[in-house]
Amino acid sequence: MRPRAPILLLLVSACSPAKPAGPPPVVTITATDFAFGAPDTIVAGLTTLRMVNNGREPHQAVIMGAPGKTFAELEGVAIPKGPEAEWWRQVLELGTAFPGGPGVVIPADSSIVTVDLRAGNYMIVCFIPSPDRTMHVVKGMFRRLVVIPAPSGATAAEPKSDLTVSLSDYAFSESAPLTAGTHTIRVENKGPQLHELTIERLAPGKTLADWRKWMASGMQGEPVTVPVGGYAGPDKGKAGWVTLTFTPGNYLFLCYVPDTKDGAPHFVHGMVKQVTVS
Numbered sequence: 660m661r662p663r664a665p666i667l668l669l670l671v672s673a674c675s676p677a678k679p680a681g682p683p684p685v686v687t688i689t690a691t692d693f694a695f696g697a698p699d700t701i702v703a704g705l706t707t708l709r710m711v712n713n714g715r716e717p718h719q720a721v722i723m724g725a726p727g728k729t730f731a732e733l734e735g736v737a738i739p740k741g742p743e744a745e746w747w748r749q750v751l752e753l754g755t756a757f758p759g760g761p762g763v764v765i766p767a768d769s770s771i772v773t774v775d776l777r778a779g780n781y782m783i784v785c786f787i788p789s790p791d792r793t794m795h796v797v798k799g800m801f802r803r804l805v806v807i808p809a810p811s812g813a814t815a816a817e818p819k820s821d822l823t824v825s826l827s828d829y830a831f832s833e834s835a836p837l838t839a840g841t842h843t844i845r846v847e848n849k850g851p852q853l854h855e856l857t858i859e860r861l862a863p864g865k866t867l868a869d870w871r872k873w874m875a876s877g878m879q880g881e882p883v884t885v886p887v888g889g890y891a892g893p894d895k896g897k898a899g900w901v902t903l904t905f906t907p908g909n910y911l912f913l914c915y916v917p918d919t920k921d922g923a924p925h926f927v928h929g930m931v932k933q934v935t936v937s
């Protein structure tokens with residue numbers, strides 16, 4: 660016969676009144692050329708990550724981790740070595756998770772996302788290249804982050820979003836037209852691959868065709884866009900939130916994640932879209 664007491668105890672704890680959920684805690688990440696300032700340890704659960712760019716180059720704060728892996732293993736894949744396709748294969752083979760991080764912004768700007776972090780070891784990484792084409796991570800722009808389990812019962816409320824952007828192979832789809840003002844966008848990855856939502860503002864009079872020409876030229880001359888933030892992730896089947904202020908004009912939604920098959924960035928496979936903000 661089974662003992663009954665533990666079942667009763669479970670029932671009692673399941674019925675105890677839950678505290679109303681508050682907003683997620685805010686963690687500030689400071690980006691400089693080429694380092695991150697951030698807490699060493701944070702608590703698992705919904706967390707708002709606010710990256711402030713105090714550097715002279717654009718920066719992002721990709722959060723990458725792999726359950727049960729050491730920091731030595733994570734650093735081994737965070738710093739790209741050799742051909743990009745081979746490096747990316749190693750990142751995926753380690754089972755690396757990309758729950759989400761603040762997308763790229765220019766100096767003096769900030770980038771705000773809300774991400775659901777599970778306990779484990781993570782790296783904060785910037786993969787943006789310098790004018791010399793070297794990725795910032797190679798110049799030392801990475802930092803360890805330990806996420807510890809949350810005390811039981813401690814949960815934050817999901818941010819209220821007014822727009823959903825779905826990511827898939829290889830497209831972006833919005834639940835409604837984008838309007839000027841501040842929005843909290845829910846970013847959903849329908850898969851099957853990892854994706855991101857990078858948002859860049861087109862210079863006045865410029866279009867997606869101009870951006871394609873500029874990329875094809877090997878990024879020669881004045882850039883035709885300015886990065887304004889976005890969501891670096893999330894993994895397939897997951898969601899996150901990005902808070903951004905838009906002004907009327909034309910923007911690009913972009914995914915720079917390397918493809919699992921050929922290592923080419925997803926925009927090459929069609930994951931780029933011009934979006935007009937009215």
Ligand SMILES: [Cu+2]
Nearest residue numbers: 854914916925
């Ligand atoms: Cu993608």
